Amino acid sequence: MDPELEVRAKAEKGKLASRVLAKLSTKTRNEALLAMADGLEAQSQAIIEQNEADMKAFAQESPSSPLLDRLMLNRQRIKQMAESMRQVAALPDPIGEVVEGWKTVHGLEISKVRVPFGLVAIIYEARPDVTADAASLCIKSGNCVLLRGGSEAIRSNKAIAKVLVDSSKHLIPPDSIQVIETTDRRAVNAILKAKGLIDLLIPRGGASLINFVTENSKVPVIETGVGNCHVYIDDSAKLEMASDIIYNAKVQRPAVCNAAKKLLIHSSVAPTYLPEIAKRLRGSGVILKGCQRVRSLIKDVAEATEEDWYTEFLDMTLAVKIVDSVDEAIEHINKYGSKHSEAIVTENYERAQAFLNGVDAAVVYVNASTRFTDGFQFGLGAEIGISTQKLHARGPMSLRELTTTKYLVRGQGQVRN
Amino acid sequence: MDPELEVRAKAEKGKLASRVLAKLSTKTRNEALLAMADGLEAQSQAIIEQNEADMKAFAQESPSSPLLDRLMLNRQRIKQMAESMRQVAALPDPIGEVVEGWKTVHGLEISKVRVPFGLVAIIYEARPDVTADAASLCIKSGNCVLLRGGSEAIRSNKAIAKVLVDSSKHLIPPDSIQVIETTDRRAVNAILKAKGLIDLLIPRGGASLINFVTENSKVPVIETGVGNCHVYIDDSAKLEMASDIIYNAKVQRPAVCNAAKKLLIHSSVAPTYLPEIAKRLRGSGVILKGCQRVRSLIKDVAEATEEDWYTEFLDMTLAVKIVDSVDEAIEHINKYGSKHSEAIVTENYERAQAFLNGVDAAVVYVNASTRFTDGFQFGLGAEIGISTQKLHARGPMSLRELTTTKYLVRGQGQVRN
Numbered sequence A, B: 001m002d003p004e005l006e007v008r009a010k011a012e013k014g015k016l017a018s019r020v021l022a023k024l025s026t027k028t029r030n031e032a033l034l035a036m037a038d039g040l041e042a043q044s045q046a047i048i049e050q051n052e053a054d055m056k057a058f059a060q061e062s063p064s065s066p067l068l069d070r071l072m073l074n075r076q077r078i079k080q081m082a083e084s085m086r087q088v089a090a091l092p093d094p095i096g097e098v099v100e101g102w103k104t105v106h107g108l109e110i111s112k113v114r115v116p117f118g119l120v121a122i123i124y125e126a127r128p129d130v131t132a133d134a135a136s137l138c139i140k141s142g143n144c145v146l147l148r149g150g151s152e153a154i155r156s157n158k159a160i161a162k163v164l165v166d167s168s169k170h171l172i173p174p175d176s177i178q179v180i181e182t183t184d185r186r187a188v189n190a191i192l193k194a195k196g197l198i199d200l201l202i203p204r205g206g207a208s209l210i211n212f213v214t215e216n217s218k219v220p221v222i223e224t225g226v227g228n229c230h231v232y233i234d235d236s237a238k239l240e241m242a243s244d245i246i247y248n249a250k251v252q253r254p255a256v257c258n259a260a261k262k263l264l265i266h267s268s269v270a271p272t273y274l275p276e277i278a279k280r281l282r283g284s285g286v287i288l289k290g291c292q293r294v295r296s297l298i299k300d301v302a303e304a305t306e307e308d309w310y311t312e313f314l315d316m317t318l319a320v321k322i323v324d325s326v327d328e329a330i331e332h333i334n335k336y337g338s339k340h341s342e343a344i345v346t347e348n349y350e351r352a353q354a355f356l357n358g359v360d361a362a363v364v365y366v367n368a369s370t371r372f373t374d375g376f377q378f379g380l381g382a383e384i385g386i387s388t389q390k391l392h393a394r395g396p397m398s399l400r401e402l403t404t405t406k407y408l409v410r411g412q413g414q415v416r417n
Helices: A003-021 A026-042 A044-061 A067-071 A075-090 A129-140 A151-168 A186-193 A207-216 A239-251 A270-283 A292-297 A306-310 A326-336 A349-358 B003-023 B026-042 B044-061 B067-071 B075-090 B129-140 B151-168 B186-193 B207-216 B239-251 B270-283 B292-297 B306-310 B326-336 B349-358
Strands: A098-103 A109-116 A119-123 A144-148 A177-179 A200-203 A229-233 A260-266 A287-290 A317-323 A341-345 A363-368 A385-387 A395-397 A403-414 B098-103 B109-116 B119-123 B144-148 B177-179 B200-203 B229-233 B260-266 B287-290 B317-323 B341-345 B363-368 B385-387 B395-397 B403-414
Touching: A003 A119, A003 A144, A003 A177, A003 A186, A026 A044, A026 A075, A026 A129, A026 A151, A044 A067, A044 A075, A044 A151, A067 A151, A075 A129, A119 A129, A119 A186, A129 A144, A129 A151, A129 A177, A144 A186, A151 A177, A186 A207, A200 A207, A229 A239, A229 A326, A239 A260, A239 A270, A239 A341, A239 A363, A239 B403, A260 A270, A260 A326, A270 A287, A270 A292, A270 A317, A287 A292, A292 A317, A306 A317, A306 A326, A317 A326, A326 A341, A326 A349, A341 A349, A349 A363, A349 B003, A395 B403, A403 B239, A403 B395, B003 B109, B003 B119, B003 B144, B003 B177, B003 B186, B026 B044, B026 B075, B026 B129, B026 B151, B044 B067, B044 B075, B044 B151, B067 B151, B075 B129, B119 B129, B119 B186, B129 B144, B129 B151, B129 B177, B144 B186, B151 B177, B186 B207, B200 B207, B229 B239, B229 B326, B239 B260, B239 B270, B239 B341, B239 B363, B260 B270, B260 B326, B270 B287, B270 B292, B270 B317, B287 B292, B292 B317, B306 B317, B306 B326, B317 B326, B326 B341, B326 B349, B341 B349, B349 B363
Parallel strands: A119 A144, A119 A200, A144 A177, A229 A260, A229 A341, A260 A317, A287 A317, A341 A363, A363 B403, A403 B363, B119 B144, B119 B200, B144 B177, B229 B260, B229 B341, B260 B317, B287 B317, B341 B363
Antiparallel strands: A098 A109, A109 A403, A385 A395, B098 B109, B109 B403, B385 B395
């Protein structure tokens, strides 16, 4: 089928279904999620067979790709998908919440209530678990979803979506969850153009996907994910705490957006502290790059280029810079950072406040690892992504961020003078 | 100067200034607004002279344009601009509000606080009062502003901005308020491309401007304004109330976005009610179009085309359709409406609820005129526009909608397991 036509047809069907879904009760939507979770477990064999076909095809092309592990599904992982769907079902329903309300001087009763967006599209890469995850968060928040995953996972995604739809279609419209089946790239362009049908588009993946989407979409987008995160170690820091924080932020899971990519150190502690922390980080395989001052204090450090300061290293690389003040740290972060997560380690109250107020990012930390930027770690119970833009949602996005509001105004015949 | 270069240079200066402005106290920003208001009154002669030059040039091109009145400034109008600036100064500061906060299981103290966007750009048409208005709302909410008004008002806009900057530069950075001086259309394109510098773009104006901006911008946009608003008169309505509401919604100020453009009438009251309301509306110069059923009930009604149902008539035209149920009314509105303001007139509780829940629009009314969709009428104290999109803000936008949030996280050395 022509990719444009497929996207258009499915967006239209999803839009129609969204009107029905929006009217269903919390109870019905939760029952649908529980039925989908049961379906995933009961039909796991069928999903695994399709996933094996995806794995085989992908392994032939890229036998040693690290993506193979992300692509792989087994009984255990499908059980996890089902389990997290049950957890989403147990969360409070964001829909219907009265955010605020008041009576105007003319006697109009105004309430601002939370309602679904309608049809949400998600563009993502080769992670079939996102198919179930995104579907569950969208259905919970009363939205229909149009899923466009990576071509490597197409068989798995289709199989998962089929199970989700089959096991819930007695409760919610079958078009509530749809997968774009063509792997033609033109489908992405068609999604970006479906203004008026798709109410919200969330790209999940690497910087190039996200940039392409935000730069070309006519549909409203929430930009997620790119994290060029810094840890700044002030000269007043407890240095042991500082080491634990940068070690955790860099080493615990280096390939994710909330991992540290840069280390800034105050110049008055750098001469003694830098060799020590460098040793500990290198002991775990971290590869250091640095500014001139760093390179004059420790050996075997490649020069960090201007481009490096802008780069979200998703491997073991860490670029280190020596700064002379918290203000210089803030300025550097505001210039090169990606507005994701930034941390200061300090015992100085004034500098902590200056950093919190001065750094322009979704999440700003004092004395904690940047790795906490996550819907679950924040205690939100779920996460559809981490917004690095300022419009609508900023930081970890959960169910509430998948809603919009509507003003309901009840009058008794008021007209305007 | 090359339009691209001018926009780029001013966006960079505005971005830098926004870091300074964001740190200033509520008191300083309010003092700046009061100084600007005084400046406008003191310098009104200089503004009027420039405005006269704009008027003269425009009148030569389009001697009888209704835009002439919108373009015109006199002492009284400048006094009004100053007065509304003082009112904005008196409003509560949205910045610094802790929207929510909690402690996580790991002991992290999280607060979500309201912060400025940074640099806001406004693209608008030939209304020089918007220059002062937009500047005042942006400064109040801690944002710098880049203004691109219609070329017809360029001398007036420059004169107003000069007064605003001159009278406040001892309090706020002079680059906080900047006007794009070139009237070359390429400046608009340069604004749309300034991702990373401009944090938010708000187009104010007609449908073609707004569509062009939303479809081409790489900068986050809030879509404002187009209002293809409906009033639906149910068969249970108090017909006198219904007449007052549609009359007010259509006639009181037909050229604005929250005026009614369409009337839907339940078929069981149409035979008696339609001739009566048609007479009243026509008596005030309303020109009726209609569906076949309308045309069979009253005379001299042109057929409303498919395109008419989508059109935001900004004149005295009103298209009328007869429907058989509230559901048909909802379906029609969701198909043809622009998601702005929609009203039902009814005494039936169930249908009122069905309409409130079923209509997908920023503001949905029962028994009141659509003309109340306005920041001032809502009691918000100010208005930068009316959002018809679902992302970030929906309905009348005031100071709070000119802010974003930031998570501040205070720890005691927490790292992630």
